[in-house]
Amino acid sequence: MSKGLPKRSENYSEWYNELVKRADLAENSAVRGCMVIKPYGYSIWEKMQRALDDMFKETGHTNAYFPLFVPKSLFEAEEKNAEGFAKECAVVTHYRLKNNPEKPGTLMVDPDAKLEEELVVRPTSEAIIWSTYKNWIQSYRDLPILINQWANVVRWEMRTRMFLRTAEFLWQEGHTAHASSEEAIAETKQMLEVYATFAEEFMAVPVVKGFKSANERFAGAEETMCIEAMMQDGKALQAGTSHFLGQNFAKAFDVKFQSKEGKLDHVWGTSWGVSTRLMGALIMAHSDDNGLVLPPKLAPIHVVIVPIYKGEEDLATISETIKPIIKELKSYGITVKFDDSDAQRPGWKFAEYELKGVPVRMAIGMRDLQNGVIEVARRDTLSKETRPIEGIAAYVKDLLEEIQVNIYNKALNFRKENSFEVNTWDEFLEQIEKGGFLHCHWDGTSETEEKIKELTKATIRCIPLDAKEEEGTCILTGKPSGKRVIFARAY
Amino acid sequence: MSKGLPKRSENYSEWYNELVKRADLAENSAVRGCMVIKPYGYSIWEKMQRALDDMFKETGHTNAYFPLFVPKSLFEAEEKNAEGFAKECAVVTHYRLKNNPEKPGTLMVDPDAKLEEELVVRPTSEAIIWSTYKNWIQSYRDLPILINQWANVVRWEMRTRMFLRTAEFLWQEGHTAHASSEEAIAETKQMLEVYATFAEEFMAVPVVKGFKSANERFAGAEETMCIEAMMQDGKALQAGTSHFLGQNFAKAFDVKFQSKEGKLDHVWGTSWGVSTRLMGALIMAHSDDNGLVLPPKLAPIHVVIVPIYKGEEDLATISETIKPIIKELKSYGITVKFDDSDAQRPGWKFAEYELKGVPVRMAIGMRDLQNGVIEVARRDTLSKETRPIEGIAAYVKDLLEEIQVNIYNKALNFRKENSFEVNTWDEFLEQIEKGGFLHCHWDGTSETEEKIKELTKATIRCIPLDAKEEEGTCILTGKPSGKRVIFARAY
Incomplete structure (x- = not known):
């Protein structure tokens, strides 16, 4: 690093932007408002996805995939939803480019390839999904439908910030259909609980569960439930929402079912989602002026081991001692990086792994080896201690669990104090x-x-x-x- | 099912279309040329993704995410690539809809919200990715870059067929950058091997590895390597491609690096991809007139157990016997469904699970129970046998492995004969x-x-x-x- 991060106390917003860039999480792209999620950032998102996906499946949901585009006529069908998203949607109007005769070597929209009906790039998929559900549902026997989709969506935001608000973002959107209002409300609540559990147990971010006021409700919903997290600047971040849609979309798309009693009624719906915005919450809830602080459950690398050595021979000796430790750590499901590259000095590496939020760093030199000890540093408290090599893997395993709890408690205390x-x-x-x-x-x-x-x-x-x-x-x-x-x- | 599938021998194409629909894999959507991938179909795709992703990671690749949109000026930069995809791309020209004053209740494109520069919905991501790599690469130390992306892409195909050719499809696209031609060529070959291994070991589809002729090469590549599979109608299906891009994209986007020797040179590139088209290959390679035949490694359900019973008491007795078998099967990582619903008769269930391609079906009634036996049916050979209940789980475990091999051999023999x-x-x-x-x-x-x-x-x-x-x-x-x-x- 050429210089340190801006300090949170001096410019929280700049601190965030710089951290996202320097920790290799994401960067702005050539497309206005869209970001590139870099490998390190994406690997955190993958861990989030995996944990959430497991929880969705445990609660009986399956994944499916619906089209990226929503024909304008479907987009219009649910009035409030259309009104809510029309102002900020990307619209496909043509299906071909052709050579621009006036500027050789460049392309232009082919006026002969205009679509009969414009296509909206999905800002959310209720419209396309409910128009599909219509054909899947005839009777109560077809219900409930419990489907989730992992997808990209586009909302043409004017002021964007990486992860927090981008024109394109990645998310999951659950869309369920039920035979009764009670069942749909229970689903809405259940998925809010899933989100809260994920936020607290994986992200180590305490959340408040509640209902949105009418003003802040999802366009087209009867009720919106949400989880709200507190960032270190005392601002709130909405980390997930779960909507009870009532019969609004069923009515807009004419989705009816025959009940057990033979009555024809509109279906009851829910939708619920979390997005790459969670990355922003994760960063802003825990990180400090030295860089990222990641809860072990979402850290791409749990432990980094840095050998301090002068020559190849020393390195070989250290590696020999470290090998069984790495093996044991891996057997606990712990991801370990042994950074023996000679391109950078240990001090540079320490700063780099601090910036990247690796929860535990171990360092070991020849003298440590002779004394049978190893240095263990915690990222969350920035504290160091010297520990016997004997039993170090089991110690680190417990330490990672302690760090997960400590990060959560710190955030919880912060919220209490604020x-x-x-x-x-x-x-x-x-x-x-x-x-x-x-x-x-x-x-x-x-x-x-x-x-x-x-x-x-x-x-x-x-x-x-x-x-x-x-x-x-x-x-x-x-x-x-x-x-x-x-x-x-x-x- | 109201009636059987069309026969392959009579109308292969109709057989395929009907099978995709009836086995709940996918259906056409309200958007021209785009499909809905239904939960059962998507769960097969998820298994493919997981297996491929593991293989990409084992070969040193990481995932990242790049924008959906490609600004027209970037799209144009690599001439051959632009020419190849311009004829069939979706173009976003506006970022807002507004109320249509002439038709209240409907929306129209807002002429005041025209984009300064049109955005192409990615048909492939070389352009957006190489324009990003430019900023990531200065020296040989920044190389290689080994990145993969799971994403949706859009190519405005005029004649579409589910999975085989759709306007939007899901895929993965690897994009790598290297310091030498040799290294890039080695990567191109390595990824072709990964695809071949996946096709043969997971999909049970034998493939021929080779080079494309110049005519069939990817637009912008120096060489395209591919794997080709044979379908049951004797037609070929390209199941994956791996491209050596030479320095074409590096030159188009001015991506240079300083070599170890201090020389400035353009970077060498590769790209490689497989898509939901693999679903089409999987279906057409193995399935028969009764429905899907799935290789166990990609089957969402490995084993279905159907109890044959008259009353609740019989069912309870059978369940008691089956419980430990299910437990043992699950301990082997086998997915089991115990279908005790009384909504359908056993015969209907047998046909349904045949249609869905569940590799092994077991059926057990009260007399079987008394005799200590259970009926085991293989989907691949449509053969049945009666086996002792004792040791059945271990038997089924081996049987699934045998089925995987048998399906592959059958396809291999078919290819040899043709x-x-x-x-x-x-x-x-x-x-x-x-x-x-x-x-x-x-x-x-x-x-x-x-x-x-x-x-x-x-x-x-x-x-x-x-x-x-x-x-x-x-x-x-x-x-x-x-x-x-x-x-x-x-x-």
């Missing part, structure tokens, strides 16, 4: 500038929510599932309220 | 109508190849790697030739 019950508008104005989750009473109206957003840029992140019944008065209007909601500025 | 050394033009005309691989001498010119294609619809599938040196004369022109190439009609 969550406040706020009761007056003055307090609100003061606290919102400092950041954090503001638990406040709200009168339940969209007008008040919009007014608060206008005045402070804060939005209702969610109405928490565990909010207790409590009489109070709205932070802005003083009208009565029965429970607190969470206000925060958000990504 | 491969011919053809020496005269009259023989050629006669044999090409009957199908199969025609090993013939060819004078090496594109003119002759085109003429033969015009006259017979046969193309050179490949110049086999193992073709022996042998003097002969071209099948059409009588000019001298040093080895035989394979002509066939192809998908």
